[in-house]
Amino acid sequence: MITFDQVSVTYHGASHPALTSLDLTVPEGELCLLVGASGSGKSTLLGTVSGLVPHFTGGVLHGQVTVAGRDTRTHRPRDLADVVGTVGQDPLAHFVTDTVEDELAYGMESLGLAPEVMRRRVEETLDLLGLAELRNRPLATLSGGQQQRVAIGSVLTVHPKVLVLDEPTSALDPGAAEEVLAVLQRLVHDLGTTVLLAEHRLERVVQYADRVILLPGGGQPPRYGETAEIMAVSPVHPPVVALGRAVGWSPLPLSVRDARRRAAPLRARLAELSPAPAPAPAPARPSGSPAGSPAVATVTALAVRRGVVEALRRVDLTLRPGEITALMGRNGAGKSTLLSSLVGLHAPTTGRIDIGGTVPHKAKPATLLRQVGLVPQEPRDLLYCDTVGAECGAADQDTGSAPGSCRALVEQLIPGIPDDAHPRDLSEGQRLTLALAVVLTARPGLILLDEPTRGLDYAAKARLVDILRELAAAGHGVLLATHDVELAAELAHRTVVLAEGEIVADGPTREVVVSSPAFAPQVAKILNPEPWLTVRQVTEALAADGTA
The missing domain is CATH 3.40.50.300 (P-loop containing nucleotide triphosphate hydrolases)
Structure with a gap:
């Protein structure tokens, strides 16, 4: 569905490429997770799929990016709008209308679809994303999770084959993030949509990924493979993976459920230990602050x-x-x-x-x-x-x-x-x-x-x-x-x-x-009811006990 053929991107005035030596294929109907440090080129990679790079951002694109058979070098973003849907971090910045129903219809209006087709697709999308009760609501009155679902729905109504998302859960509370991720799972499993997703909060999404693209940065070539395989070597990984790597679990667990199934012996070891006490707040006041006040x-x-x-x-x-x-x-x-x-x-x-x-x-x-x-x-x-x-x-x-x-x-x-x-x-x-x-x-x-x-x-x-x-x-x-x-x-x-x-x-x-x-x-979820919160607490306690 998405093919990168020796792709590199260099922006004007940059001392080194933002993206280099990308050579891989993302199959149809998979959720592919993009990971890497800040500035490693994740947003650039997403932009090459939608055509924003280099047509909008500038820079020089070497190699070829093909999406559903279309070369992004010769197809501008408007020429890819019917096959690639893009959703950014801030849904409010994505909206161009005032209400949920109008926003869902806007993309189809831009493509000139017939009114009867638009009406049917709006209804289908409202049902698919659980938005039917919100159809007449002003967008500004929705919660963060609801706004993100509307943003996804507004690109889904044109029936794209590829959905590109940049940090879709970064501003959401845990419950709203689960709502959005459930929608993405349904799109991948039920509709065969290919989802390319960049996210820093890997603890939320890594368990849902079919494959991972790792951008190491520093001029190193990207790595691509099965999720557990890449997480075993990735410098960027969630706590569940960090815990598995620290205690030597193989294969590595990617979800809390998988880790809990493996954690019984670890919980037994930790039952005899206690987490180091949290450091107490410093009693001193910063210089220049009023003396004698017990609170800032x-x-x-x-x-x-x-x-x-x-x-x-x-x-x-x-x-x-x-x-x-x-x-x-x-x-x-x-x-x-x-x-x-x-x-x-x-x-x-x-x-x-x-x-x-x-x-x-x-x-x-x-x-x-x-x-x-x-x-x-x-x-x-x-x-x-x-x-x-x-x-x-x-x-x-x-x-x-x-x-x-x-x-x-x-x-x-x-x-x-x-x-x-x-x-x-x-x-x-x-x-x-x-x-x-x-x-x-x-x-x-x-x-x-x-x-x-x-x-x-x-x-x-x-x-x-x-x-x-x-x-x-x-x-x-x-x-x-x-x-x-x-x-x-x-x-x-x-x-x-x-x-x-x-x-x-x-x-x-x-x-x-x-x-x-x-x-x-x-x-805490993995080791419940034992009172541990972080991987660092666990590894320090095991090292001090000599059982790490």
């Missing part, structure tokens, strides 16, 4: 109304210096609203927010800058310069930091981003890293992050964990809103769960996530 932020009886929606209700929350808190909950629970309120973007309807003696929505930006900093879901909102070097220089100047401070943070998170690169030309993970470094340059007493690992590979996530731990050890409070249960298990001292704008759980991470099927990490 206090939220009291907070309610926030956005239009007719009561986004937050009776929220009481104290954030302490040195403590890392994970804020979790389904899409639409109020997480982003709470973070925005803490930086003064929303005034409380009732209640109060106090950050180091400052009321955020009344404070001047210059005053608030060193008290609290927010990395939003969309990092473009913070970036306004033409190059990475200029962004870093502006951050140093705005915060009064030593020259090079911001650039050093960028290099620590994801090494190798050139100074002269334009922020819009960076990968999603690289752009997020740059925005994070801009905020961290000010070293604010309270650091807020909204989905900070969206678009980050496992190596970049590990570097982010190290940086946030260092900041917490220096006395900064950290609050991160995330759907990444693995990140919460690895990093957070405390987890707060929001639902319908109210706090429904607040306590030590180990207690909160283990008791929740939705928010438990893979290791």
Whole structure:
């Protein structure tokens, strides 16, 4: 269905190809998973299938990409629209109409299909994706999972043979992600659609993949093969695979269910051991913060109304210096609203927010800058310069930091981003890293992050964990809103769960996530009822006991 014949892509001004030596065939009716580090060329590869590369992005394409018999060098994206459907990370950016039914029909209207054909296909797609009850709903009122299903449906109505998806679950809560993945499974199994999927959160998708394309980066040729075969050697792999590799399971399990079937002897060994206690929050406060205050932020009886929606209700929350808190909950629970309120973007309807003696929505930006900093879901909102070097220089100047401070943070998170690169030309993970470094340059007493690992590979996530731990050890409070249960298990001292704008759980991470099927990490599910959260805990305990 998709054939790559000695494909390489080089962008103008680049020192090395974005993609090199790709020579493989993806069969019809398979789900092929694309894995690799940030900047390894995953988005470029997806673009070659849809024709966006090089017709839209520019650059030079060597070799040949053939999709359903059509050469993408001679067929522009509009010439491939009836055979290739593309869905990006942000469904709202994909929409061009206002309601579900109109969005499903738009692609067919563009191709000039007959009205009776359009009506039939809309009905078929509504049933296929479980959207019939939402047909007249405004797109802006849908949950994240519902929006992603509509985005998929809008390309399915033209009956494409190939579906290309770039990080389709990155912004979704675990439940919504399962909805989307169930749809993809149905398309592959029931309709024979070929799905090419790039995703960093491999713990969600690896069990569904028929084959994997691994892009090692660094000029190394891609690898292609059965999922278990590639996962055995891939530097990018989910916790279930990491656990299997650590304890020597063969063949490697790809799902929690497979791992639990193998884990009885391991659970027996671990029953006699205990996880190392989580490090306690640092009691110190960051330099420059008011002395004598027991908290970096206090939220009291907070309610926030956005239009007719009561986004937050009776929220009481104290954030302490040195403590890392994970804020979790389904899409639409109020997480982003709470973070925005803490930086003064929303005034409380009732209640109060106090950050180091400052009321955020009344404070001047210059005053608030060193008290609290927010990395939003969309990092473009913070970036306004033409190059990475200029962004870093502006951050140093705005915060009064030593020259090079911001650039050093960028290099620590994801090494190798050139100074002269334009922020819009960076990968999603690289752009997020740059925005994070801009905020961290000010070293604010309270650091807020909204989905900070969206678009980050496992190596970049590990570097982010190290940086946030260092900041917490220096006395900064950290609050991160995330759907990444693995990140919460690895990093957070405390987890707060929001639902319908109210706090429904607040306590030590180990207690909160283990008791929740939705928010438990893979290791906790595999080793339940033993109290283990991460692969690192398991390997350290076995090594200390001498049984690894």
